[in-house]
Amino acid sequence: MIEHNASSNQDEPLLSVRELVAGYKGPVVGPLTFSVLPGEVLGVGGRNGSGKSTVLRAITGAARTFSGSIQRCAGLTVTHHQQRPELPPELPLLGRELLRVMHADRTDAPEIIQPLLDRPINQMSGGQFQLLQAWACLGGDAELVLLDEPTNNLDGRAIDALTAFIQTERPPRAVMLVSHEREFLAENCTRMIELGDENGSAEVHQDEMRRVSGGAGG
Amino acid sequence: MSDFILFDPMFRTQYFIGLLLAVSLSLVGAFLKLREEWLAALGLSHIAAAGGLAAGPLGIPVLASAFVFAGLAALIKGLLPRTDNSHYALMIFVGWGAALLLAANTHQGEVIGQALLRGQLYFTHTPHLVAAIILLAILLSALSWLSPKLLTERFFPDYFSANRLPAWRHRLLFGLLVVGAVVLGTLAMGAMAAFAMFVVPPWVAFVLVKGWRKALVLTVIIAAVAYTVAFVLAMLLDQPFGPTLAICLAATVSLRFLANRAAREQGAPAEGPLGGRQQLDQ
Numbered sequence: 001m002i003e004h005n006a007s008s009n010q011d012e013p014l015l016s017v018r019e020l021v022a023g024y025k026g027p028v029v030g031p032l033t034f035s036v037l038p039g040e041v042l043g044v045g046g047r048n049g050s051g052k053s054t055v056l057r058a059i060t061g062a063a064r065t066f067s068g069s070i071q072r073c074a075g076l077t078v079t080h081h082q083q084r085p086e087l088p089p090e091l092p093l094l095g096r097e098l099l100r101v102m103h104a105d106r107t108d109a110p111e112i113i114q115p116l117l118d119r120p121i122n123q124m125s126g127g128q129f130q131l132l133q134a135w136a137c138l139g140g141d142a143e144l145v146l147l148d149e150p151t152n153n154l155d156g157r158a159i160d161a162l163t164a165f166i167q168t169e170r171p172p173r174a175v176m177l178v179s180h181e182r183e184f185l186a187e188n189c190t191r192m193i194e195l196g197d198e199n200g201s202a203e204v205h206q207d208e209m210r211r212v213s214g215g216a217g218g
Numbered sequence: 219m220s221d222f223i224l225f226d227p228m229f230r231t232q233y234f235i236g237l238l239l240a241v242s243l244s245l246v247g248a249f250l251k252l253r254e255e256w257l258a259a260l261g262l263s264h265i266a267a268a269g270g271l272a273a274g275p276l277g278i279p280v281l282a283s284a285f286v287f288a289g290l291a292a293l294i295k296g297l298l299p300r301t302d303n304s305h306y307a308l309m310i311f312v313g314w315g316a317a318l319l320l321a322a323n324t325h326q327g328e329v330i331g332q333a334l335l336r337g338q339l340y341f342t343h344t345p346h347l348v349a350a351i352i353l354l355a356i357l358l359s360a361l362s363w364l365s366p367k368l369l370t371e372r373f374f375p376d377y378f379s380a381n382r383l384p385a386w387r388h389r390l391l392f393g394l395l396v397v398g399a400v401v402l403g404t405l406a407m408g409a410m411a412a413f414a415m416f417v418v419p420p421w422v423a424f425v426l427v428k429g430w431r432k433a434l435v436l437t438v439i440i441a442a443v444a445y446t447v448a449f450v451l452a453m454l455l456d457q458p459f460g461p462t463l464a465i466c467l468a469a470t471v472s473l474r475f476l477a478n479r480a481a482r483e484q485g486a487p488a489e490g491p492l493g494g495r496q497q498l499d500q
Binding site for chain 2: 057076077082090091094098101102
C-alpha cells in the first residue's frame with residue numbers, strides 16, 4: 001500500500017516504510033520498518049539473496065507489496081539506478097543525450113564524466129556506462145536516489161568519483177544505497193539498515209559501521 | 219526514364235503513399251529497435267495480413283479488418299506483464315497460419331493473400347494516401363513528446379512507477395502508431411517488405427552516426443532512398459514491388475560493412491559485421 005503525506009518539510013521523512021513485506025510471486029523480504037530523511041545516505045546491507053534490491057524495487061513499484069505500507073512525502077521525485085544496468089548493444093545515443101533524458105545534462109558535469117558526453121553509449125565499457133547512469137541519477141533533480149550495487153564494474157578511480165557524486169548536493173537530496181561492499185557503505189552512509197537471514201532488519205549507526213568494516217575513512 | 223516514372227500522374231499518388239510510409243515505418247522501427255521489440259513488427263504484420271484476408275468473410279473493409287486484428291494482437295501484447303521474442307514468434311506463427319488458411323478457404327483468398335505477401339502499392343488510392351498522411355502527421359507531431367519518454371523507459375524502466383507518473387499514455391500512443399504503421403505498410407508493401415522497412419534502415423543508420431537525433435534522420439534518409447530506388451527498379455524491370463524493396467533495403471546493409479571496416483582500419487571500436495558489439499574496456 002502506498003500512502004502520501006499531505007505536505008513535507010526538511011524535518012519530515014521523504015519516505016516512511018512500516019512493516020513492509022515485499023517480493024514478487026511470493027514475499028522475499030520483510031517485515032521492515034525504516035524511514036529516509038532529507039539529506040541522508042541510508043545504506044542497505046545484507047547477504048546475497050537477503051532482499052536488498054527488492055526493497056528498492058518495492059519503493060519504485062516494480063516489486064509487489066504484500067503487507068505494510070510505504071508512505072511518501074507529496075510530490076517526491078525518485079530515480080533508481082538498477083543493479084547491472086543493461087548496455088544496449090547498438091544504440092548510438094550520446095552520453096549527453098542519456099543525461100538529458102534524466103535532466104542531468106549540466107554544464108558542471110564532473111571531470112570523469114566529461115569525456116563520455118560526446119561518446120555513443122555503444123562505444124563505452126560496462127564501467128563507463130555504469131558510472132554515466134549513476135551520474136544521470138545523481139546529477140538530476142530527484143529528491144531521492146536509489147542506488148543498487150553502483151560499484152559493480154567500477155575501478156578505483158571511478159569508485160572515488162562515485163563517492164564524490166553521492167556526497168555532493170545533499171541536503172536536500174537523499175540517497176538509499178544498496179551494496180555488498182561494506183567499506184563503500186561505511187565511507188558513504190550516514191545510517192545503515194542490515195537485512196538479516198530471517199529478513200528482519202536491524203539498524204546500525206555509522207560509527208558502528210566503521211568499527212565493523214575496519215575503520216574506512218569518509 | 220526514372221523521372222518519368224516517379225512523376226507520371228498514373229503513379230504519383232502511389233509513389234507518395236509509399237514514400238510517406240517509408241518515413242513512418244523506419245522511424246517507428248528505430249523506436250522498436252530501441253525497445254528491442256523489432257520482431258514484434260513481423261508478428262503484427264502477419265496478424266494484419268490475416269486480418270486483411272478475414273475482411274471478406276466479415277464483410278468489412280480490408281483496412282479496417284487488418285487494423286482490428288493487429289490492434290487486438292497489440293492489445294494482448296500490451297496486457298502481458300512481460301513480452302519477448304518468444305511471444306513475437308508466436309504472433310508470427312498464428313498470423314502466418316491464419317493468413318494461409320483464410321487464403322485457402324475464402325473467395326478470392328489466394329489472390330488477396332498473394333497481394334498481401336507481395337505488396338499492392340500500385341493499387342493503393344486516396345484513402346491509403348489520407349491514412350499515410352495522418353499516420354506521419356501524428357508521428358512527427360508527437361515525436362518530441364514521445365521520444366524522451368521511450369528513452370527514459372528504456373534506460374530507467376521503473377522511472378514512471380517510481381514517480382507515480384502515468385505511463386499508459388505514451389505506451390498507448392506508441393502502440394497505436396506501431397499498429398497503424400504495420401497495417402498500412404503490410405497492405406501497401408507486403409508483410410515481409412514492410413518488416414524490412416521497420417528493421418533495416420535503423421539497423422544500418424545506428425552504426426553510421428553518433429547521436430540519437432542524427433541516427434533518426436539518417437534512418438529516414440536510408441528508408442526514403444531505398445524505397446525510391448526500389449520503386450523505379452520495380453517499374454523499369456517489371457518486377458513485383460515488395461520483393462524489390464526488400465532486396466534494395468538489404469543492399470544498404472553494405473554500408474554497415476563499410477563503416478565497420480573503416481572503423482577497424484582507424485583502430486576504433488567497431489560493431490561486429492552483423493551486429494555483435496565489441497565492447498571497449500578502457
